[in-house]
Amino acid sequence: MTPTPPSSHDPFPHGPSSHDIVPDSEARGLVARLPALPRNLALLARFDRPIGWWLLFWPGAWAIALSGKAWVRWDMLLWFLAGSIAMRGAGCVFNDIVDRDIDRQVARTASRPLASGAVSVRTAWVWLVSLCLIGLIVLLQLRWQAQLVALGSLALVAAYPFMKRITGFPQAWLGLVFSWAAPVAWVEMAGGSMTLAGALLYAGAILWVVGYDTIYALQDREDDALVGIGSSALTLGGHVRAGVTGFYAGAILLWTAAFWAVVPHGLALLALVPMATHLLWQVATLREDGADPLVKFRSNRFAGLLMFAACVAVGGV
Numbered sequence: 576m577t578p579t580p581p582s583s584h585d586p587f588p589h590g591p592s593s594h595d596i597v598p599d600s601e602a603r604g605l606v607a608r609l610p611a612l613p614r615n616l617a618l619l620a621r622f623d624r625p626i627g628w629w630l631l632f633w634p635g636a637w638a639i640a641l642s643g644k645a646w647v648r649w650d651m652l653l654w655f656l657a658g659s660i661a662m663r664g665a666g667c668v669f670n671d672i673v674d675r676d677i678d679r680q681v682a683r684t685a686s687r688p689l690a691s692g693a694v695s696v697r698t699a700w701v702w703l704v705s706l707c708l709i710g711l712i713v714l715l716q717l718r719w720q721a722q723l724v725a726l727g728s729l730a731l732v733a734a735y736p737f738m739k740r741i742t743g744f745p746q747a748w749l750g751l752v753f754s755w756a757a758p759v760a761w762v763e764m765a766g767g768s769m770t771l772a773g774a775l776l777y778a779g780a781i782l783w784v785v786g787y788d789t790i791y792a793l794q795d796r797e798d799d800a801l802v803g804i805g806s807s808a809l810t811l812g813g814h815v816r817a818g819v820t821g822f823y824a825g826a827i828l829l830w831t832a833a834f835w836a837v838v839p840h841g842l843a844l845l846a847l848v849p850m851a852t853h854l855l856w857q858v859a860t861l862r863e864d865g866a867d868p869l870v871k872f873r874s875n876r877f878a879g880l881l882m883f884a885a886c887v888a889v890g891g892v
Contacts, residue, residue, distance in 0.1 A: 615688040616702050619671060620664030626873050627667070630787070632659035633879030634780040635756025640886035641776060641837060642764035651716075651763065655756060658713035665706035666732055666752075672699050673736035681798040720767035721759050728755040743805035746788040747781075753788075754780035772836035779829030786822035786854075787875045789815060790861065793868040816858055823854040830882070834889050846885035853878050 606614055606623045621627050635655040639645055645652065671678065671689045678690035688694040694702075714722055731752045738745035757780050761773030785807065792799070792808035793815065799806050811818040827847060834843050857871050857878075 611693075612698075615693045616698075619668050619688045619694055619699060619702060620706060621667045622660075622664065626876055628656075628659045628663040629876045629879060630784070631663045631753055631756060632656050633756075633883060634754045634777070635659070635760040636879075636883050637780070637886045638757045638760035638773060638776060639764055640883055641772065641833065641890045642761065643890040644764050645887050645890065648764065651760070654713050654716050655760060658710055659756065661706050661709035661713065665703055665710060666735075668699055668703040668706065669732070670736045672696060672703070677802055677804065680802050681795060683794060683798070717759070717763050718767055721763035724762050725755075725759045728752065728759075731755070739799075739804040739806065741805075743810040744807050745805055746785045746792065746807040749788055750781035750784040753784045770836075772833045775829050775833035775836060779826040779833065782822045782826040782829065783854075783875075783878075786819045786826065787857075787872055787878075789819050789822070790857070790868050791872040793863050815863060816861055819861070820858045823858060827851050827854070834885075838889050843889045846888040847882075850878060850881040850885055853881055 606617045609617060617623060632655060636645075636652055639648060639651055639655070671687055674684075675687075675689040675696075678684035678687050684690060689696065689699055714725055717725065731748070735745070735748050735752055738748040742748070754777055757777040758769060758773060761776065762769055765773065789807040789811065792806040795806065796808050799809055807818065808815055827850070830847060830850075831844055834847065837843070853874070857874060861867065861871055
């Protein structure tokens with residue numbers, strides 16, 4: 576399917592122009608110095624874009640910290656970080672295998688290794704299996720109950736690339752996937768069971784993901800509309816700011832309840848003030864055009880750190 580050029584009536588008059596869009600595959604730093612094949616494999620797994628694995632890692636780190644074991648189980652923080660890097664890479668490879676035809680039609684993703692033909696589909700599958708084997712090593716460090724929870728994410732991950740084809744809100748599905756480290760880590764830290772605090776932490780993380788990925792999706796609104804795939808940025812239309820505000824507010828409320836379930840004291844809730852302030856800054860200063868959506872999206876790496884500090888403070892009480 577070849578998208579038709581936009582008409583003179585632009586449905587997104589404030590959307591990003593082609594020169595504002597940051598391509599998904601820009602070799603920089605150490606990645607740029609690699610030989611062609613390793614470089615393209617690194618780009619395929621988004622090793623050049625660490626923001627993705629930080630966002631995957633933080634919910635698991637929050638669960639470890641809120642359980643009160645951030646210091647005594649520092650080794651588990653490292654295992655979750657390694658697993659986040661490997662499995663985020665595997666997820667990106669699988670997503671690109673499924674979406675390679677669509678990616679060729681979207682300005683931001685047309686240069687991806689599979690979409691551009693720099694890497695074959697067969698090579699991508701081999702790379703995917705290799706990354707999954709790294710994830711398996713991490714999985715084996717967990718108690719069996721947490722292993723079962725972790726394996727439960729596979730169906731969600733496999734289905735995600737198809738969600739944009741069947742729903743106008745694939746970010747909701749991404750929220751389930753990208754927050755999954757939280758229940759895995761909570762079950763690991765809580766002796767094999769899920770509690771109310773862990774469930775509330777996970778639910779809040781889901782809304783956080785939906786919020787920041789809606790911001791991210793602002794970059795692709797025109798291309799998504801032309802290609803015919805769904806996104807929350809398209810579905811919300813002119814109400815993106817209000818929608819993101821609602822998602823973030825819901826996340827803060829759920830995290831407030833999670834903190835209260837751990838330490839039922841008003842002072843514990845003050846730990847959330849820095850995170851809430853940062854999310855308020857995101858929506859208050861959000862501009863839906865140019866490079867600002869990417870800047871705000873990337874700022875969630877720092878937001879994750881603020882939430883981690885809050886969980887350490889409350890979990891250590």
